Amino acid sequence: TEVFHDLRTTEECRTDLDRWRELQLPRMQYNQPATLTQSRTDVLTLTPWFAPIVWEGTFNRDILNEQFKSMNVSIGLTVFAIKKYIVFLQHFIDTAEMFFMVGHRVNYYVFTDRPNEVPKFTLASGRRLVIIEVIGYKRWQDVTMRRMEMIHNASMETFINEVDYIVSVDMDMKFTDLVGVEILSERVGTLHPGYYWSGRQSFTYERRSQSEAYIPGDEGDFYYAGGFFGGSVREVYQLTGQCHNAMMKDKNRGIEALWHDESYLNKYFLYHKPTKILSPEYLWDNGMGSPEAVLKKKRFLAVGKNSAAIRNK
Ligand SMILES: CC(=O)N[C@H]1[C@@H](OP(=O)(O)OP(=O)(O)OC[C@H]2O[C@@H](n3ccc(=O)[nH]c3=O)[C@H](O)[C@@H]2O)O[C@H](CO)[C@H](O)[C@@H]1O
Ligand SMILES: [Mn+2]
Secondary structure, three states, X not given: OHHHHXXXXXXXXXXXXXXXXXXXXXXXXXXXXXXXXXXXXXOOOEOOXXXXXXXXXXXXXXXXXXXXXXXOOEEEEEEEEOHHHHHHHHHHHHHHHXXXXXXXXXXXXXXXXXXXXXXXXXXXXXXXXXXEEOOOOOOHHHHHHOHHHHHHHHHHHHHHHHOOEEEEEOOOEEEOOOEOHHHOOOEEEEEOOOOOOOOHHHOOOEOOOOOOOEOOOOOOOOOEOOOEEEEEXXXXXXXXXXXXXXXXXXXXXXXXXXXOHHHHHHHHHHHOOOOEEEOHHHOEOHHHOOOOOOOOOOOEEEOOOOHHHHOOO
16 A cells, blocks of 8 residues: 555545535536436437537537536637738637636637737626737648647646636637637637538548648538537547648648648547537638528627738738
8 A cells, every 4th residue: 555655645636536525516407307308309419429519409508517617617719810811809808808718717718920900808807818929930731730739838847737628719710609618618610601411422521631630521420610619628628739740741842731720620630539529610711501490509700800801911
């Protein structure tokens, strides 16, 4: 027994074990979950590896809020405002204040090459905005791909000391409904709004076998969007590090995957399956229409942009 006590004192072990007591919920009243009734019968709500797929109607926000509150969870939301994209920042943060993780602790991490152009925000209590100054790459493809490297570095330098979870999203977006702790898990991917109903053959995976992002035609679960992923800090550190390394290997061989970071992310998720998957409610584009039967909510919406006018500027 002495061997075990070398590692941690009895007191440290006791403290660790006793912590579980904090996770007791208060008395709550809500509709009983019915064992013989599916909450949604029109969509897949669980993957074959037992990861929930988050759709409206499948979860009770009150229970989840109590659970994450009792853990005093803190969430980091990373966004990139490089060059002209800084114009999206104001509305992005304003709508995040209304809808993103309301009632929980939030750090906005704004990566930008224009720190002087970041507007002043008045944030709700428990929320703060941190500016991380980075370089703005010339090509827009490099701007989007280098997010992996920058998030990887910041995970080690900053995030690990400040937050429990990281959520990484596109900036040319606005929140239009609640996005809360129901999205939190170890490793989180989001169904791309353009492909959630497609067969794997139609997914725009990288199909050239020379690329690190290559996925053969007979593999693939879902087509995940580059614009919304997350997880624990340790997992996001791994994910972004591995995606960045794959991109650098390809760059050295003079190849770039079809959809840039999104292609490498899809490869990563094929062999590191997400522990939770977000439905397209969490990343919608009105260019895809409004299939109301399936899509009960639009929570995070693409803001129309003139790519030609804004990219590479
Ligand atoms: C919704 C969604 O899934 N979007 C993905 C999609 O393209 P998108 O066409 O949505 O890419 P995008 O132009 O929004 O670029 C991605 C993000 O990079 C940042 N940015 C980009 C250019 C720039 O000059 N300044 C700047 O700050 C900004 O935060 C932007 O939101 O495919 C990209 C790769 O091709 C990425 O995987 C995106 O995440
Ligand atoms: Mn975008």
